[in-house]
Amino acid sequence: MTIATGTVAALILWGTVAGLDLVSLLQGLFSRPLVAGAGAGWLLGDTEAGLRIGMILELFALDVVPVGSSRYPDFGAATVGAVILGAATDWPVSLGVTTVVGLGLAMAAGATMPLTRRLNARVVRVHSAGLAAGDPAAVAAVHLRCLGLDLLRSGAVAVAAVLIGLTARWLGLVPEPQLGRALTVVALGGAAWSVAHGAMSSGRSGARWRYALAGLAAGIMLAAGR
Amino acid sequence: MNTDVLRTVLRLLVVQASWTYERMQGVGIGFASLPLLERLQDPIRRSAAIARATEYFNAHPYLDGVAVGAAARAEFDGVPPGTIQRLKTALAGPLGSLGDQLFWIGVLPAVAAAMTVAVVFGAGLPAVAAGVAAYLAIRLYVTVWGTRLGLAAGLGVATALRASRLTDLVRRVGLLAGVLVGVAVPLAGRWLAGADPGAPGLVAFSLGTALGIIAALVRFRVPTARQVTLVVMAAVVLWHWSV
Numbered sequence: 054m055t056i057a058t059g060t061v062a063a064l065i066l067w068g069t070v071a072g073l074d075l076v077s078l079l080q081g082l083f084s085r086p087l088v089a090g091a092g093a094g095w096l097l098g099d100t101e102a103g104l105r106i107g108m109i110l111e112l113f114a115l116d117v118v119p120v121g122s123s124r125y126p127d128f129g130a131a132t133v134g135a136v137i138l139g140a141a142t143d144w145p146v147s148l149g150v151t152t153v154v155g156l157g158l159a160m161a162a163g164a165t166m167p168l169t170r171r172l173n174a175r176v177v178r179v180h181s182a183g184l185a186a187g188d189p190a191a192v193a194a195v196h197l198r199c200l201g202l203d204l205l206r207s208g209a210v211a212v213a214a215v216l217i218g219l220t221a222r223w224l225g226l227v228p229e230p231q232l233g234r235a236l237t238v239v240a241l242g243g244a245a246w247s248v249a250h251g252a253m254s255s256g257r258s259g260a261r262w263r264y265a266l267a268g269l270a271a272g273i274m275l276a277a278g279r
Numbered sequence: 280m281n282t283d284v285l286r287t288v289l290r291l292l293v294v295q296a297s298w299t300y301e302r303m304q305g306v307g308i309g310f311a312s313l314p315l316l317e318r319l320q321d322p323i324r325r326s327a328a329i330a331r332a333t334e335y336f337n338a339h340p341y342l343d344g345v346a347v348g349a350a351a352r353a354e355f356d357g358v359p360p361g362t363i364q365r366l367k368t369a370l371a372g373p374l375g376s377l378g379d380q381l382f383w384i385g386v387l388p389a390v391a392a393a394m395t396v397a398v399v400f401g402a403g404l405p406a407v408a409a410g411v412a413a414y415l416a417i418r419l420y421v422t423v424w425g426t427r428l429g430l431a432a433g434l435g436v437a438t439a440l441r442a443s444r445l446t447d448l449v450r451r452v453g454l455l456a457g458v459l460v461g462v463a464v465p466l467a468g469r470w471l472a473g474a475d476p477g478a479p480g481l482v483a484f485s486l487g488t489a490l491g492i493i494a495a496l497v498r499f500r501v502p503t504a505r506q507v508t509l510v511v512m513a514a515v516v517l518w519h520w521s522v
Contacts, residue, residue: 077296080340081418082387082411087394091407104398104407109471111391113505115460118383120375122300126505145473145480153512156505174299177306184306184333187326189313192333196310199297232519234479236512241472242483242490243508245464249491250504252460255384260450261457268461269488275462276469 054141056097056219063096064133065211071129072207075119076166077200084129086110086155093136102140107132109148110155112244116251124163130207130214131158137218138226147227149236152244154221162210169206173199284426286314287347291422294343302335308347309333315351315430328354331363338371339378344422346370348429349436356433366434373437377445385452390414392459399466464488 067089074083082088087107094103110132117125135155139147176198177184183191227233252265294307309332316332319325331350338346346367353363390410397406432439468488472480491504502510 076298077293079292079415079418080295081415082390085391087391087398088407088411091404095404100404104403105471108395108398108467111395112464112467113508115388115391116504118379120379120383122303148471149512153509156509160505170299173297174301177297177299177302184309185330187328187330187333189317189329192306192309192313192329195306196293196297199306200293203296232516235515235519238479238483239508239511239515241468241480242487243504243511244471245468245484245487246491246494246507247487247504248460248464248467249488250495251491252388252457252464253492253495255388255453259453261453264454264457265461268458269464270461271458272462272465276465279466279469 054097056137060096061215061219064093064137064215065208067092067096068130068133068211068214069204069207071133072127072162072210073203075127075129075207077203077207084127086114086128086132089129089132090136093133094140097136097140099136099140102142102144103136105144105148106136106139106151106155109152109240109244110135110159112248113152113156116247116254118255124167126156126159127162127166127210128155128159129162130211131155131162133211134158134214134218134221137215138221142227143230143233145237146230146233147237149233149238149240150227152240153236154218154226158214158217162214165206165210169202172202176202283314283318284423284430287311288344288419288422288426290314291340291344291347291426292419295340302333303337304340304343305336306333308336308343311343312347312351315347316354319354324354327360331360334364336367336371338374339376339382341382341418341421342374342378342425344424344426345374345429345436345440348426348431349433350429352430352433358434362434366436370436373440377440377449380449381445381452385449385456386414386417389452389456389459392456392463395463395467396459399463399470 071084071089074081090103090107094100110128114128119125132155135151138154139151176195180191180195253262290311294304294311297306298304309329312332316325316328319328350363350367353366390413394407394410428439429436468481468484472478472484
């Protein structure tokens with residue numbers, strides 16, 4: 054499968070939107086792996102690969118609560134990079150290695166957030182007199198410059214993720230079937246551990262814990278019947 | 280909704296862009312408050328109110344409108360600066376906690392799980408698009424609702440929040456999220472691992488689920504599942520190359 058230049062540009066744009074959505078813009082669902090993966094898969098003409106890769110990374114992401122100053126992975130563009138590697142491949146073989154790429158990129162991209170926050174602080178310091186004086190122009194200048202910094206961060210992360218995805222694809226990083234399937238098995242175990250830990254940690258002291266277990270029982274029956 | 284409130288709501292959608300460790304959301308709150316505070320006629324009062332609005336503040340971004348509206352209303356009412364600061368300080372913790380409970384571990388996992396179930400049942404891309412649209416609608420509604428509530432209540436915002444039954448909603452959404460995530464996990468496992476019940480992927484998924492539950496219940500401080508997964512994968516690759 055060859056990927057056209059226009060598609061690469063669209064993937065970078067999609068990854069940038071996902072990166073901005075993480076903290077600065079909306080905080081809707083665009084930075085979620087399932088959404089970012091579905092969009093990337095659609096752009097690449099393999100929606101199912103996008104959904105599968107997005108879903109397994111979503112299970113990992115459900116163990117993350119993006120609270121205030123905590124450090125958390127940035128899954129948006131990372132998922133786009135993983136889908137580039139996994140599109141139009143045999144998914145039982147490639148799901149594991151795309152999970153490695155997605156997790157690695159997400160953790161690396163998440164490390165850029167503290168850097169952006171320190172750059173934000175520098176912008177605030179430059180305009181501290183205007184902020185202390187209650188100058189509306191200074192407030193707007195600081196906020197919009199910081200928004201611009203996150204646009205740059207998100208764009209750079211998206212470019213890096215897309216290039217890594219393309220390079221991995223070009224290098225043929227999808228392994229031979231035996232190793233690929235083994236990595237997929239490990240990825241599935243890790244994803245299940247992650248989502249189960251997230252669901253139980255957020256509800257272990259209340260009725261939610263019992264509801265989650267009841268849902269789990271219902272889900273097992275539904276899955277067995279499929 | 281008047282233009283000033285609309286402009287504030289739109290700015291609240293980017294409230295965290297200028298997040299710093301020193302002021303946290305402070306500058307973003309100031310930026311969102313500008314359309315409202317520009318109503319103050321006295322330039323000295325206006326500047327002082329804007330400066331106050333940009334000081335340290337942190338809460339859940341979706342509920343920031345409550346604080347922005349309440350502080351703006353207090354400024355219009357000529358409430359002393361110290362009282363406005365105390366109002367914001369008093370609001371930050373509850374708005375952060377309520378928002379985290381309602382959205383980060385309530386609505387968000389519920390919508391993600393619903394999308395997962397829909398995708399497994401073959402709804403594909405439209406299910407994801409519908410999930411995003413529903414979530415954005417909730418996010419926008421809460422931002423508008425919070426800003427209006429704060430503007431209407433001013434210093435009485437804590438009473439207004441209690442009367443809104445948000446706490447009860449937190450509990451209900453939390454339970455819904457618990458059920459939906461519970462339902463989604465085995466379905467996702469089956470879809471991702473393949474149809475064969477004896478497949479190694481399905482066994483690994485079941486084992487992982489059990490380990491995740493146990494780790495959460497015993498509060499065992501282990502590395503994250505992400506780190507463990509990457510380490511085990513590296514070991515698998517090394518083992519594969521060595522044989």
